[in-house]
Amino acid sequence: MIDLRSDTVTKPTEAMRKAAYNAEVGDDVYVEDPTVNRLEELAAEKLGKEAALFVTSGTQGNQIAVLTHCKPSDEVIMESNAHVFLYEGAAMSALAGIQPRTIAGVRGAMNPEDVKAAIRPEDVHFPETGLICLENTHNKAGGAILPLENMEAIAKIAREHNIPVHLDGARLFNASVASGIPIHKFAEQTDTVQFCLSKGLGAPVGSILAGPKEFIDRARKWRKRLGGGLRQVGIVAAPGIIALNDMVDRLAEDHDHAKKLADSFANIDGIEIEGQVETNILLVNVKGLGVTSEEFIEKLKGEGILTVAFGPYTVRFVTNYDVTEDDIDTVINNVRKLV
Numbered sequence: 001m002i003d004l005r006s007d008t009v010t011k012p013t014e015a016m017r018k019a020a021y022n023a024e025v026g027d028d029v030y031v032e033d034p035t036v037n038r039l040e041e042l043a044a045e046k047l048g049k050e051a052a053l054f055v056t057s058g059t060q061g062n063q064i065a066v067l068t069h070c071k072p073s074d075e076v077i078m079e080s081n082a083h084v085f086l087y088e089g090a091a092m093s094a095l096a097g098i099q100p101r102t103i104a105g106v107r108g109a110m111n112p113e114d115v116k117a118a119i120r121p122e123d124v125h126f127p128e129t130g131l132i133c134l135e136n137t138h139n140k141a142g143g144a145i146l147p148l149e150n151m152e153a154i155a156k157i158a159r160e161h162n163i164p165v166h167l168d169g170a171r172l173f174n175a176s177v178a179s180g181i182p183i184h185k186f187a188e189q190t191d192t193v194q195f196c197l198s199k200g201l202g203a204p205v206g207s208i209l210a211g212p213k214e215f216i217d218r219a220r221k222w223r224k225r226l227g228g229g230l231r232q233v234g235i236v237a238a239p240g241i242i243a244l245n246d247m248v249d250r251l252a253e254d255h256d257h258a259k260k261l262a263d264s265f266a267n268i269d270g271i272e273i274e275g276q277v278e279t280n281i282l283l284v285n286v287k288g289l290g291v292t293s294e295e296f297i298e299k300l301k302g303e304g305i306l307t308v309a310f311g312p313y314t315v316r317f318v319t320n321y322d323v324t325e326d327d328i329d330t331v332i333n334n335v336r337k338l339v
């Protein structure tokens with residue numbers, strides 16, 4: 001099977017498995033796991049943040065951020081197709097007691113003026129705006145890179161209104177590698193950042209939440225409350241260190257593979273590339289073939305290629321570490337054949 005459903009499907013590398021085996025461990029609830037501590041220091045340093053916290057998943061990292069930034073009844077501003085809005089089981093409402101306020105963006109980017117207009121003035125009727133959430137790269141927009149200038153403009157408005165900004169940077173390293181902009185430049189725009197070790201970077205488990213030390217101390221307590229205080233977790237943090245040290249630059253290969261797919265598909269009648277391919281995600285519209293995404297996906301599956309539906313006619317392909325250049329050629333040939 002050639003698995004293009006997501007970059008979460010990658011298996012840990014040999015080096016990651018060895019690092020897990022050899023990891024020095026301790027009780028992380030006592031902040032005594034040397035491997036976790038090393039991972040958190042390394043992640044904070046890469047992002048240019050004071051401190052970082054190893055969390056079980058991207059969802060947990062985002063939700064801990066909301067819980068730590070906000071109080072129940074606050075409103076959180078986010079883009080209409082944000083992962084935190086679409087794909088986290090309404091955790092913000094269920095756990096943090098907040099109300100989402102969505103703003104439609106263009107390729108995942110909210111217009112700063114719209115954000116400004118959505119900030120609540122003081123009024124007895126209104127909730128208080130407790131947080132602005134950004135997402136980079138934007139998953140639903142097909143791995144679109146949120147432009148640095150857009151982040152800067154929104155961050156400036158947020159500062160003027162004394163509202164914190166959280167970045168759901170599940171694939172922030174993809175944005176950095178593809179744009180050539182150092183990761184800390186993106187990270188410095190927002191108060192807190194979450195990124196996934198377990199997507200393109202290939203680690204088996206985990207995400208990082210980073211921000212000011214005082215914030216991370218409070219976030220650690222929320223992680224404990226959510227049952228995310230783990231013990232000898234250096235076993236899974238060790239692959240994360242390898243992900244950060246050795247797996248970042250190679251994301252460029254995934255981006256090249258996605259572009260290669262897009263360029264080939266663009267020449268096939270009836271297939272349309274949605275938007276543009278900036279990183280490792282490719283959205284393909286199959287309406288012109290007279291089939292639904294589900295039907296197309298079933299056909300692909302018959303050829304040993306796995307993808308997911310991202311709309312009634314939209315199929316998502318995500319390139320990843322376990323998909324080789326040869327696999328990409330196989331996918332192209334099979335799609336041509338199927339059409």
Ligand SMILES: *Cc1c(COP(=O)(O)O)cnc(C)c1O
Pocket residue numbers: 056057058059060062083084135137138139168170171196198207
């Ligand atoms: C995958 C993803 C998450 C959540 O990460 P999990 O580890 O799957 O919980 C959050 N935000 C974005 C943009 C994602 O793509």
